[in-house]
Amino acid sequence: MKALVTGGGGFLGSAIVRLLTARGDGAVSFARGDYPELAALGAECRRGDLTDRNALREAARGCDTVFHVAAKAGVGGAYAEYYRANVTGSENVLAVCRELAIPRLVYTSSPSVVFDGSDVEGADESIPYPARYKAHYPKTKAIAEKLVLAANTPELATVSLRPHLIWGPGDNHLGPRIVEKARAGKLRRIGTRPCLVDTVYIDNAAQAHLNAADRLVYGGAPAGHAYFITNDEPIPLWEMVNRILAAAGLPPENRTVSPSLAYAAGAVCEKVWDLLQLAGEPPMTRFVARELATAHWFDISAAVRDLGYQPGISIEEGLRRLTKWYAGEAR
Numbered sequence: 001m002k003a004l005v006t007g008g009g010g011f012l013g014s015a016i017v018r019l020l021t022a023r024g025d026g027a028v029s030f031a032r033g034d035y036p037e038l039a040a041l042g043a044e045c046r047r048g049d050l051t052d053r054n055a056l057r058e059a060a061r062g063c064d065t066v067f068h069v070a071a072k073a074g075v076g077g078a079y080a081e082y083y084r085a086n087v088t089g090s091e092n093v094l095a096v097c098r099e100l101a102i103p104r105l106v107y108t109s110s111p112s113v114v115f116d117g118s119d120v121e122g123a124d125e126s127i128p129y130p131a132r133y134k135a136h137y138p139k140t141k142a143i144a145e146k147l148v149l150a151a152n153t154p155e156l157a158t159v160s161l162r163p164h165l166i167w168g169p170g171d172n173h174l175g176p177r178i179v180e181k182a183r184a185g186k187l188r189r190i191g192t193r194p195c196l197v198d199t200v201y202i203d204n205a206a207q208a209h210l211n212a213a214d215r216l217v218y219g220g221a222p223a224g225h226a227y228f229i230t231n232d233e234p235i236p237l238w239e240m241v242n243r244i245l246a247a248a249g250l251p252p253e254n255r256t257v258s259p260s261l262a263y264a265a266g267a268v269c270e271k272v273w274d275l276l277q278l279a280g281e282p283p284m285t286r287f288v289a290r291e292l293a294t295a296h297w298f299d300i301s302a303a304v305r306d307l308g309y310q311p312g313i314s315i316e317e318g319l320r321r322l323t324k325w326y327a328g329e330a331r
Contacts, residue, residue, distance in 0.1 A: 001104075001213065002026035004063045006050060006093065007070025008043070009035040011172050012108065012163070015206035016067050017043050023210075030059040031070070050089030057096045065104040065213050068093045068148075071141065073173065075288055076273060076281030079136045086140035087147070094151050101155065104216045106209055107148040109160045111228060111298060112138035117290040121196070124299040125226050135287035145226060152224035157216045160226040161208055164298065167244065168202035168318055169325035178241055179248045186283070189238050189256040195295040197237045198230035201318035204311040205229055211307040221306035231311045231318075234297035240315075247323040262289035 003020055007013040008029025017038050020027040027043040029035060039045050048055030050070055060066060072085035090107070097105050114120070115138060116130035129146075133139035145160045152158040167174050181187040208229045216222050242252035266289045269282035303309040313321075 001065045002028070002063050003065040003067055003213070004028045004030055004060045005067045005069060006030045006056075006089075008038060008045070009033050010069065011170060011202065012166055012205055012209075013067070013069040014038060014170070015202050016069065016209050017041065019203075019206050019210055026063075028059055028063060030056065050092055051084055053092045053095060056092055057099065060096050060100055060102060063100075063102055065106070066093060066097055066102055067106045067108070067209055067213070069108045069209075071108070071137075073137055074281055075135055075137065075285045077136070079140075082136040082140040083143075086137075087143050090144035090147055094147065094156075097156050103155070103157060103218075104213055105148065105151075105156060105158045106212045106216065107145065107158065107160045108209070109145045109148075109162045109226060110138065110141050111162045111164045111296065112291075113142035113145055113162070115291070115296065117287075117294070119195070119295040121295050121297060122299050123228075125228065125302055133287075134290065135285065138287070149224055149226065152218070154218045157218040157220070157223040159212050159216050159222040159224070161212060161229050161303075162226060162298075163200045163205040163208065163229040164296070165197065165199040166202055166205045167199055167322070169321055170202065175244055175248075175322070178244055179250065182245055182248075182250050182253060187241075187253045188262075189241075189253060190262045190289060190292040191259045192256055193293070194236040194239075195293065196234040196297050197240065197295065198228075198232070198234050198297040199240060199315070200230045201311070201313045201315070203313050204231060207312065208303065208307060208309045211309050215307060225302075225306070227303040227307060227309075228298035228300050229303055229309065230298055230300055231313075231315055232300050233311075233315050235315070237292065237295075243315075243319055244322070247319055248326045259289065259293040262293065265289070 009031035046059035266286040
């Protein structure tokens with residue numbers, strides 16, 4: 001295939017580009033920055049923003065597959081910013097696919113699109129979207145996912161993947177936040193319940209995307225459906241956090257705050273950041289407080305059946321690689 005990867009310079013996007021080039025496929029990275037390391041792999045690099053449909057169209061010309069990975073993530077900022085990147089950006093991707101008769105679109109979603117603040121234990125893809133969201137990111141990602149799945153037609157087969165808590169060497173989001181807070185003495189466990197969570201190692205998440213593209217045809221099993229993607233190894237959340245800290249050479253975090261206090265602090269922080277229009281993300285939000293105090297693990301049997309997905313790298317092996325990466329060794 002020749003594939004366009006939006007957000008090709010990001011953590012997941014660059015992993016997808018690496019897999020594509022490694023197996024001899026053509027890869028075009030569409031991102032806002034320059035990524036010479038991708039060009040060195042043989043990928044074509046195009047600069048642009050998802051809101052610029054003309055730039056997106058030129059980058060996608062000649063491609064037969066699109067991996068739409070780019071998104072605005074986070075827990076702070078104005079709703080309009082999330083909507084512009086996640087919804088308008090996805091609308092532009094869909095429009096370009098139709099204009100250029102690109103037959104396959106693999107969309108990167110998130111399990112947060114179905115998170116209502118309560119425990120999610122062993123859920124499959126039949127779990128409904130919640131009536132309300134406590135953060136702009138999951139709300140706008142859910143809107144975009146619905147658009148993508150509704151766009152599945154004989155001319156454009158679409159599928160949505162929901163990788164959960166991607167981590168590993170090169171991570172610029174989940175792991176660094178945990179490590180940064182721990183080093184600053186600002187990390188606290190929320191509650192004492194041993195809530196199980198799923199995560200997914202970066203190479204497994206990227207491979208799931210290629211599997212989906214390889215099997216994606218209109219009328220085939222993946223077309224028009226969403227899939228949870230995890231390592232299928234749920235473990236207590238704070239055990240996983242402490243294992244990431246250990247990989248970075250840091251001690252475990254055992255200090256706790258109550259879930260109710262964390263939730264109240266999140267509500268206050270959101271109000272203050274909103275009223276004062278402060279830059280950056282609040283130190284706590286209601287969404288994060290709920291996410292860190294609840295279980296969320298998923299049944300991935302549909303991905304195994306329809307995508308042929310198997311998490312090839314275990315959490316144990318992934319942590320070994322992460323430890324080497326933090327130590328400055330080659331990935």
